[in-house]
Amino acid sequence: MNTDKSYQQLVTKMHEISSLTPQTVGPLTPLYRRIIPYFKEDPWLLFGIGSVIAGLFVYFVLGPTIVHIVSILQHGY
Amino acid sequence: MQADTIIASVLTQLILFLKHVWGSIHTPYQTYRKLAKGEHVWQALPIGVLTVLYFSWSTLVHHGIRTHPFFLTVSFTKVVLGSLGTFGVVLVSLVVVGRLVGGGGGVGRIFLPWSYSLLPTLLWFFTTSMLTLLLPPPRTTSIPGQVFSFLFVVFSLFLFFWKGVLYYLTLRFGMRLDLFRIVIASVILFPLGALYALIMYKLGIFRIPFV
Numbered sequence: 001m002n003t004d005k006s007y008q009q010l011v012t013k014m015h016e017i018s019s020l021t022p023q024t025v026g027p028l029t030p031l032y033r034r035i036i037p038y039f040k041e042d043p044w045l046l047f048g049i050g051s052v053i054a055g056l057f058v059y060f061v062l063g064p065t066i067v068h069i070v071s072i073l074q075h076g077y
Numbered sequence: 078m079q080a081d082t083i084i085a086s087v088l089t090q091l092i093l094f095l096k097h098v099w100g101s102i103h104t105p106y107q108t109y110r111k112l113a114k115g116e117h118v119w120q121a122l123p124i125g126v127l128t129v130l131y132f133s134w135s136t137l138v139h140h141g142i143r144t145h146p147f148f149l150t151v152s153f154t155k156v157v158l159g160s161l162g163t164f165g166v167v168l169v170s171l172v173v174v175g176r177l178v179g180g181g182g183g184v185g186r187i188f189l190p191w192s193y194s195l196l197p198t199l200l201w202f203f204t205t206s207m208l209t210l211l212l213p214p215p216r217t218t219s220i221p222g223q224v225f226s227f228l229f230v231v232f233s234l235f236l237f238f239w240k241g242v243l244y245y246l247t248l249r250f251g252m253r254l255d256l257f258r259i260v261i262a263s264v265i266l267f268p269l270g271a272l273y274a275l276i277m278y279k280l281g282i283f284r285i286p287f288v
Contacts, residue, residue, distance in 0.1 A: 076285035
């Protein structure tokens with residue numbers, strides 16, 4: 001069984017995963033473990049939703065001033 | 078025979094590059110775990126080429142195509158050297174501060190992860206330069222002006238969040254740090270980064286640092 005290719009790949013994968021100790025954040029660990037899968041696969045969904053919400057927040061805080069800030073940013077390249 | 082080996086090697090690196098670009102946005106954890114092994118470092122070459130191409134483009138957009146070639150060359154060389162220097166400074170800072178807070182990685186482990194984290198940076202800088210050319214600022218506070226500004230902020234935030242995750246994963250897998258130590262490292266690194274950005278600005282190399 002030890003010479004089986006799939007078995008060797010599985011062992012390598014297990015070594016790879018266990019090379020780092022799992023992340024814990026004290027009492028917030030269960031919450032952390034519920035949130036983190038959204039970052040592991042297709043996080044762009046979360047980035048998309050988060051950036052629209054944050055963008056709306058920025059717009060409501062700054063109002064039309066956002067136009068001036070973007071003009072400055074556009075000169076930043 | 079040797080030409081075949083070279084072609085096969087170039088193709089391998091190119092395929093790995095495309096695979097990891099795709100992985101950086103779809104499965105960043107899995108991809109960065111692999112990148113932190115530090116294998117096949119030449120796959121980062123296309124990122125370097127894209128960066129040089131971007132700076133060629135931005136130099137032309139900044140100064141105009143009719144500017145004297147000598148002046149364009151000086152300006153191009155300045156930003157390319159500035160970005161290379163910045164890349165090196167960031168790599169060394171991540172390793173030094175990472176080790177200071179108890180990390181166990183080195184430059185070899187964070188080189189590829191940090192190189193791939195330049196993808197959102199490149200995308201932001203390139204899109205911004207394109208938009209400046211197509212819709213040059215300043216604009217008014219009219220409805221179209223505000224809608225454009227809102228969309229630009231949303232786009233920038235999207236890339237900022239992506240960059241943030243890639244930064245976290247560089248330290249997590251490259252320097253083998255946990256969240257708490259990454260926060261401490263960031264408290265040290267960010268003010269240093271702000272100071273570095275100010276120096277780059279004063280030297281007239283970058284208005285926004287290319288990190």
